[in-house]
Amino acid sequence: MITIAGLTRKLPQGKVVLKDIRGQLEAGAFIAVVGPSGSGKSTLLKCLALKDPWSGGEYLFDGQNLLKAGMLAKWKARRKMAYLEQKPILYEKKTALKNVLIGAIGQVPWFRRVTGMVRNDDYMGAMETLESVGLIDRAHQHAEKLSGGERQRVAIARAIAHGAELLFADEPVSGLDPHSQEDIMDRLKKICKEKRTTIVVAMHRLELAEKFADEIWGLKDGQIELKVRGRRLTGAEKARLS
Numbered sequence: 001m002i003t004i005a006g007l008t009r010k011l012p013q014g015k016v017v018l019k020d021i022r023g024q025l026e027a028g029a030f031i032a033v034v035g036p037s038g039s040g041k042s043t044l045l046k047c048l049a050l051k052d053p054w055s056g057g058e059y060l061f062d063g064q065n066l067l068k069a070g071m072l073a074k075w076k077a078r079r080k081m082a083y084l085e086q087k088p089i090l091y092e093k094k095t096a097l098k099n100v101l102i103g104a105i106g107q108v109p110w111f112r113r114v115t116g117m118v119r120n121d122d123y124m125g126a127m128e129t130l131e132s133v134g135l136i137d138r139a140h141q142h143a144e145k146l147s148g149g150e151r152q153r154v155a156i157a158r159a160i161a162h163g164a165e166l167l168f169a170d171e172p173v174s175g176l177d178p179h180s181q182e183d184i185m186d187r188l189k190k191i192c193k194e195k196r197t198t199i200v201v202a203m204h205r206l207e208l209a210e211k212f213a214d215e216i217w218g219l220k221d222g223q224i225e226l227k228v229r230g231r232r233l234t235g236a237e238k239a240r241l242s
């Protein structure tokens with residue numbers, strides 16, 4: 001269980017981008033963060049992934065406040081997290097499989113990392129994660145030849161192979177065709193439920209959030225305007241987010 005209490009993010013120039021964000025990230029929860037452009041969705045995900053600094057608040061990770069914890073505790077927490085960019089950065093000249101294996105390599109002993117030796121287990125694990133995102137037939141395709149949706153699926157497989165228990169995805173379906181958008185959301189949801197991965201997705205399309213997420217956090221002007229669990233938003237709630 002992860003608890004966020006009073007998360008505030010102030011930029012060096014003084015602008016407050018996030019104010020007093022509170023919430024809980026339960027194992028296996030699928031949370032969609034929605035809100036108007038500039039409301040702070042990306043900043044929230046970056047703060048949760050420890051990519052952006054917090055200006056205030058508590059980040060309780062298995063009972064320990066990560067913001068006051070030492071390097072080792074932060075490093076251990078980071079190993080459990082993965083942050084997916086809107087446009088995944090892949091090794092273009094390497095295959096989908098290699099891209100996933102590179103993600104998994106952080107989990108293997110140093111001597112195999114140095115020598116680049118890949119164990120049969122690593123190979124099988126990478127193939128299994130590619131299968132779980134429906135990319136087994138594209139395993140040997142170079143990343144540069146993959147479509148936007150396939151690239152996003154490689155990035156998801158890489159995060160899963162890396163052992164991520166917490167996945168923060170910033171606009172993972174933006175720029176994709178409607179079919180691919182549904183496909184990615186569906187796969188994220190399956191991973192979430194089958195592996196008990198906690199997934200937090202920032203997104204614009206409310207109807208996708210309503211269809212797939214267990215919980216919707218609506219952000220406005222850097223604050224949580226509303227939280228809804230297990231149901232669609234009412235017209236009045238949608239209006240509050242515009």
Ligand SMILES: Nc1ncnc2c1ncn2[C@@H]1O[C@H](COP(=O)(O)OP(=O)(O)OP(=O)(O)O)[C@@H](O)[C@H]1O
Pocket residue numbers: 011017035036037038039040041042043044
């Ligand atoms: N490093 C930065 N420097 C200046 N302003 C920033 C920085 N990071 C965020 N902001 C500002 O903070 C606010 C929130 O930005 P953020 O990208 O988190 O919003 P968002 O909801 O993800 O927007 P969008 O939906 O357009 O991606 C915006 O006004 C943005 O301009």
